Amino acid sequence: xxxxxxxxxxxxxxxxxxxRAGSKRIKNKNLVLxxxxxxxxxxxxxxxxxxxxxxxYVSTDCPEISRLAQKNNLATLPRPKNLSxxxxxxxxxxxxxxxxxxxxxxxxxxxxxxxxxRDHHDVIKAFNIFIKYEDTVISVFRPIHHPLKSVIFKNNRxxxxxxxxxxxxxxxxxxxxxxxxxIYIFKVKDFMKNSTIPKEFTPYIMPxxxxxxxxxxxxxxxxxxxxxxxx
Numbered sequence: 531x532x533x534x535x536x537x538x539x540x541x542x543x544x545x546x547x548x549x550r551a552g553s554k555r556i557k558n559k560n561l562v563l564x565x566x567x568x569x570x571x572x573x574x575x576x577x578x579x580x581x582x583x584x585x586x587y588v589s590t591d592c593p594e595i596s597r598l599a600q601k602n603n604l605a606t607l608p609r610p611k612n613l614s615x616x617x618x619x620x621x622x623x624x625x626x627x628x629x630x631x632x633x634x635x636x637x638x639x640x641x642x643x644x645x646x647x648r649d650h651h652d653v654i655k656a657f658n659i660f661i662k663y664e665d666t667v668i669s670v671f672r673p674i675h676h677p678l679k680s681v682i683f684k685n686n687r688x689x690x691x692x693x694x695x696x697x698x699x700x701x702x703x704x705x706x707x708x709x710x711x712x713i714y715i716f717k718v719k720d721f722m723k724n725s726t727i728p729k730e731f732t733p734y735i736m737p738x739x740x741x742x743x744x745x746x747x748x749x750x751x752x753x754x755x756x757x758x759x760x761x
Contacts, residue, residue, distance in 0.1 A: 531637070531664070531717065532635060537661065538637055538661070540582075540584060540585070541583075541585060542633070542635055543583040543585065543636070543637050543639070544587060544627075544631060544636055544637070544638050545577045545580075545582070545583060545585065545586040545587065545639045545640075545641060546589060546624065546627050546638055546639070546640050546641070547570070547577060547587065547589070547599075547604075547641050547643065548590075548620065548642060549570055549589070549592065549643050550590060550591050550592065550609060550614045550618075551592035551594075551595070551614065552592075554616060555745055555747075556744070556746070559644070559744065560592070560595060560644075561592075561594060561595065561598075562750065564750055565646075565757060568598060569643055569644070569744060569750075570595065571598070571602075572647075573642070573643045573646070573648075574588075574598075574599070574602045574604060576641060576650045576652070576653050577604070577639075577653070578602065578603075578604070580650040580653040581650075582639070582654065582657055585605070586604045586605065587604070587605045587606070587631060588604050588605070588607065589607045589609050589626070590607075590608075590609055591608070591610075591611065591613075591614040596608075607627060609623065609626070610626075620640075620727075621726045621727070624638070624640065625725060628718055628721065628722070632718050633718070634718055634719055635718070635719070636717075637715065637716070637717055637718070638714075638715070638717075638721070639653065639656075639657065639713065640714040640715075641653070641713060642711050642712070642743075644711060644744040644745070645710065645711055645712035645741075645742070646742070646757075647739070647740040647741070647742055647756060647757060648669070648712035648713060648736070649740075652669070652712065652713060652734070652736060652740070653713060656669060656713045656715055656734035657715060659732055659734055663732045666714075666715065666716040666717070666720060666730070666731035667713070667714075667716075667731060667732050667733070667734050668713065668714050668715075668727070668731045668733060668734070669711075669712040669714075669733070669735075669736050669741075670709055670710060670733045670734070671708055671735065671736050671738050671740075672705075672707060672738065673706070673707075673708045674738060676700050676703055676706065677708070678706065679696050679698075679700070680696075681696060707735065710736060710741035710742075710743055712736060712740075712743075713734060714727055716728060716731075739759065740756070742756060
């Protein structure tokens with residue numbers, strides 16, 4: 531990996547924003563209004579205001595998202611129809627981006643538009659962790675309710691997870707973190723080993739109040755409450 535003064539050279543670092551048209555649960559989710567502006571805009575600003583690189587790309591099949599990206603001086607990567615389906619995985623979109631844009635020594639910061647409370651400070655902090663450890667970095671948060679106190683629900687019956695019965699004291703359970711979908715940082719060569727973001731990584735731990743991942747209409751309302759609370 532090419533570095534200068536402890537940092538990766540600008541042209542070796544790419545920021546990828548993935549934003550297809552349409553969605554199942556919220557119509558045109560990436561363009562729905564959040565705090566009076568398109569949901570995708572905070573992600574555009576987080577990428578630009580991090581000032582980590584000029585190479586910021588929006589992978590999309592949506593003309594309106596492309597226009598908004600260009601208005602914000604961001605490059606667009608047209609996404610083919612076969613990579614714009616409900617069943618398309620993030621790994622497939624990343625592989626397309628690598629094929630079209632990246633070199634083998636590049637580093638990618640992946641930002642998803644459904645995390646509007648993640649800002650440029652978070653991107654910088656996560657990248658500094660990457661620089662320190664030279665390891666994949668993924669943003670996570672500490673869930674309010676311990677996942678091991680959940681149960682498996684099947685055929686209208688509930689059962690505990692393995693040895694966990696649900697009545698253990700939380701302080702006696704292993705510490706668990708949950709993905710929040712806000713930031714992924716990884717080397718191209720590490721992704722290419724198995725055509726996926728590495729499963730083992732160094733975490734960037736974000737507070738619960740900044741970890742909203744927008745999937746339902748109610749999520750927008752909750753995220754706006756957190757936004758106003760933080761400000």
